Amino acid sequence: MSDNEPENEEIRSDGAGIVAPDDETPTWSERKARKTGLSRLTYEYFERARREDQDLRTESDYVERDVLAFPTWPHETVRNLSIASFFVGMILFLSATMPPHIGNPANPSTTPAVILPDWYLYWSFGLLKLGPLNPEIAILGDQMLMADRTYGVLANGVVVGFIAIVPFLNKGSARRPVEQPFWSAVGVFGVVFAFTISLLAIKNLMPMNVDLLFDLTFLLPFVFGTITYAVLKTMREGYMYNLNRRYYRLRPPK
């Protein structure tokens, strides 16, 4: 990475030329005045960090490493401290302003009126409530092939099986959603379905019509998946064009 050869007059395409010296670092008002906005700021920040890294490498006592990355101190540590401070502050704020009511101790001799798993298992709990989808087979005299609870447990297997199959269908070579609109739509479908099936799990707590909630549970994932596919497909051409142009400007092929 550290190329200290005398530069010829060709245009350097690795961004080294645009780094501002210390005394020319733009102020916030100057940065705000620029119309190019956040992308430019981000670009300059990373170029600055890259330049500092390069300066470090040129120092004699600096050990050359294979991995180009940000140092743990101060970059990563300051970032992690600020993130941790934010969440600690949010916990303190919410616990101070909205202290939860402490209920009576649990009575082990009675079953609570509302039984629910932890929130991250609501999706599985919701799959147990697919009774209306359990078909009544005509040749069995309008009887169900299996009980509703068996149907719900098998539905868990279907969902887990689909999630297990996805990595074999798509290797994940895309780095951005816009590169593979269909699989992005599948992902959005899954996320939205996880959310709606979780809401179905707490249907007796939801302040809305239960039948409407049941319909929306299966309709909304398709709606959002279709919207995602349409939007990404529309973005695709212009976005990829700009992306490739920027990529080849930064790192031209040899």
Next chain:
Amino acid sequence: MADEFIKGLGILTGSGLAWLVLASWYRTSSFESSQQLIEPLSSGATEGLFNIIGVTLMDVFLWFALLGALTFWVLIPAGHQIMSALEERRNAQ
């Protein structure tokens, strides 16, 4: 575009958090209620100056969150699109 997004998101989350706290004070009988945050005003919510201010701010924060996000995510970008479209049409002529 990214600047407008973070403005809208900041307004939505910041103002929404303030609304959440005030609504948990004035419109929540219990955190196990299925109508929490959207219940009618609890009794005593309009007694005293500070409570009146709080109830007023609750509505102010709610509408600021909704209208602020709408403004920066929809109205202003749409305005930019309209202006650039008009500019293109003017240049084409």
